[in-house]
């Protein structure tokens with residue numbers, strides 16, 4: 001795109017971005033995220049960007065972010081899922097009842113190591129079955145997704161209520177709670193190991209992609225561009241680990257731990273939390289979902305169907321079955337999100353996941369998923385979830401009244417989509 | 431000359447299909463022999479696309495049967511048609527606009543690595559090869575097909591149909607958006623495929639082109655078959671008369 005009026009400096013900048021083949025849209029989102037963070041940091045006199053708050057922000061985002069990755073597939077195939085918050089509640093209720101009532105009734109008592117895995121499997125299967133059922137109604141019976149999942153919004157919320165008699169179920173199994181966030185972290189050493197492994201994986205991925213292109217004699221980026229990409233990836237990963245490690249476990253908690261094991265805490269002993277297991281789970285979900293989107297036939301068919309359902313059908317893709325699969329994936333992710341959400345609370349509450357459907361859809365849309373279908377990225381949705389959560393907790397920290405918080409979030413959603421539309425028009429990008 | 435003594439490659443027998451009250455195709459029978467190009471002619475809305483969609487699996491006929499190599503074929507969906515080595519270039523092109531040329535070419539039949547992941551590099555390499563043959567000016571391998579011109583999109587659709595070694599090829603107005611040079615290349619391609627023994631149904635509004643490329647022409651009007659004629663027995667005016675007036679030329683009306 002030749003732009004005669006562009007100044008030499010800006011055209012040079014464009015060239016660098018072009019050589020790096022970086023998605024400018026992603027850059028824009030990252031920019032918006034940074035602006036939000038810096039703004040709140042100024043407004044809170046530096047309390048927003050402390051390790052503690054970043055840690056909390058991260059674990060608060062996980063549940064919505066997990067579901068948002070699935071919502072990308074749903075919206076890409078031109079559907080919508082309004083039932084995710086309620087489905088999360090049903091999955092959470094099933095998991096809670098499994099550990100506090102079903103399993104004990106079968107003689108597996110509290111504290112048994114089987115409880116957590118069985119409960120998790122029950123939750124995931126519940127999500128998969130309900131999701132697949134909704135997908136079947138949509139794909140095979142041709143009921144619009146909007147209607148099926150609007151019905152689901154009411155049905156599954158109240159199935160959860162029925163299962164638990166509307167009661168709060170807890171406390172949940174200790175192992176189960178490890179996936180909630182602060183209750184289960186890798187510790188500093190473990191986090192560094194995971195961080196280094198992440199850096200290695202990122203570099204290998206970048207390098208092997210380059211290698212494949214060279215193998216087929218396609219044009220490749222210059223080596224310095226690939227190198228810079230690796231450096232940026234490494235800095236981001238290790239920086240993130242460093243911040244989470246810097247959040248120290250309060251001294252009294254440590255003292256209690258030492259007491260419990262019959263030791264005395266050494267003078268000046270400190271310990272960082274490191275990466276929470278729930279964040280590892282989100283990263284695993286993100287990697288798997290990205291692989292599905294980019295590297296599998298299923299993903300290819302999801303995007304093809306979103307781009308042109310008729311063409312997909314004529315190409316021999318079973319678009320009905322595809323719909324079932326997409327909603328089943330969404331259901332599984334609701335199960336995982338229910339796991340994280342209830343583990344974080346340490347109990348199942350009747351209103352768990354309320355309004356999550358809106359947060360999840362907003363995250364996907366702010367993350368660049370087009371409601372017209374065919375377009376969307378997993379990392380975008382996660383970033384979208386992070387931006388939403390930052391706004392929400394930032395405003396809470398600043399002391400904005402609750403009604404104003406929601407007004408701002410709603411307005412931001414609409415504004416984000418407007419900016420996206422303008423951006424696409426301007427760049428002529430798809 | 432085409433040898434029509436054996437069993438036809440494809441036989442559409444007494445096909446009818448109606449949409450609501452509209453009889454889009456009304457008891458039409460056409461056959462196609464190996465190495466033959468049969469042109470389908472007719473006014474807009476005559477039912478040409480609908481007829482061939484019964485063969486490509488996009489529609490299910492209300493009555494009538496499809497025979498492939500003399501055997502009754504049960505084609506319920508596009509996947510079944512592919513199993514019979516039937517490839518189709520649709521009038522609407524049937525491309526996913528958000529995907530690139532290679533992804534469209536291999537849609538539904540992706541090349542995969544040994545781990546079962548889609549092998550984008552291999553697919554792009556194959557696409558570059560075949561596009562080099564069909565449309566050497568084509569460069570936009572990285573962009574979604576939305577960003578392509580009408581003719582470029584059409585060449586992607588053609589590439590998809592010929593890449594997978596079809597035995598039966600259906601081309602619904604394949605040159606509608608092509609420039610003269612690209613149209614010539616498609617004409618050469620048709621000749622080449624003919625030599626390989628493929629049977630081709632070619633839908634085209636240009637009677638000169640039909641006379642030049644086809645062995646026989648089937649003319650439809652308002653869903654009914656006017657007649658099937660050897661192109662060497664008729665003039666372009668005869669063909670036009672069949673299309674417009676729906677009458678077989680007198681010297682053939684035996």
Ligand SMILES: Nc1ncnc2c1ncn2[C@@H]1O[C@H](COP(=O)(O)OP(=O)(O)OP(=O)(O)O)[C@@H](O)[C@H]1O
Pocket residue numbers: 449452453454472473474475476477478479480481521
């Ligand atoms: N899916 C559909 N639903 C309802 N009517 C249809 C459908 N498809 C085709 N028709 C009708 O069937 C008739 C035949 O349409 P068809 O597309 O086969 O025409 P055609 O001969 O290919 O025309 P053209 O030269 O314009 O491509 C038309 O009257 C059309 O309106």
Ligand SMILES: [Mg+2]
Pocket residue numbers: 478479480521602
């Ligand atoms: Mg047509």
